[in-house]
Amino acid sequence: MLPEPLATLTRDLIATRRGHAVLGDRGVSRWLFPGGQPGRPVSADRLGERLRLIGLRPAQARSAALFQLATELPAAVLARMLGIHIKVAVAWQQVSAGDWANYAADVSRRNSASDDVFRQFQ
Numbered sequence: 001m002l003p004e005p006l007a008t009l010t011r012d013l014i015a016t017r018r019g020h021a022v023l024g025d026r027g028v029s030r031w032l033f034p035g036g037q038p039g040r041p042v043s044a045d046r047l048g049e050r051l052r053l054i055g056l057r058p059a060q061a062r063s064a065a066l067f068q069l070a071t072e073l074p075a076a077v078l079a080r081m082l083g084i085h086i087k088v089a090v091a092w093q094q095v096s097a098g099d100w101a102n103y104a105a106d107v108s109r110r111n112s113a114s115d116d117v118f119r120q121f122q
Contacts (some may be wrong), residue, residue, distance in 0.1 A: 017063040 002010055010032065017034070027104045031041040042050075069078055070092035079089040 067092060070096045 001006070014032065018095040028081045029039070033042040033047060034040070035042040035046070062109070066082075069082075070089065073081070075086055075093055078084070079086045082089075
C-alpha cells in the first residue's frame with residue numbers, strides 16, 4: 001500500500017493512462033508504466049528518457065536517495081537491503097559522511113548513561 005498523496009496520484013495515473021503502450025489494455029496491465037510490448041513494463045532507459053523530458057534527473061535523484069540511506073543505515077544493513085557489496089556500502093557511507101564505525105560504541109555509552117539515570121531513581 002502506498003502512502004498518501006502518492007496513492008491518489010498513482011490511482012489517477014492508472015485511470016488516465018494513454019498512448020500506444022495501453023492500446024487494447026482495458027486497464028488490466030499489472031504494470032504502472034506498461035511498455036510497448038503487451039504484458040511488459042516500460043524499459044528503464046525509456047522511463048528515464050521520459051523523466052528527463054519533463055525536467056527530472058533520475059540519476060541524480062537515485063544517487064541522492066542512496067546517499068541519504070547511507071547516512072541512516074549501517075553498511076551491513078544497506079548492503080543486504082540493496083543487494084550491493086559491503087565495500088560499496090561502506091564507500092557510500094564514507095562519501096556521505098554517514099560514519100557508522102562508532103555506532104556500537106555510541107549505543108553502548110547510551111545504554112550505560114540510561115542505566116546510571118535509572119539507578120538514581122531507585
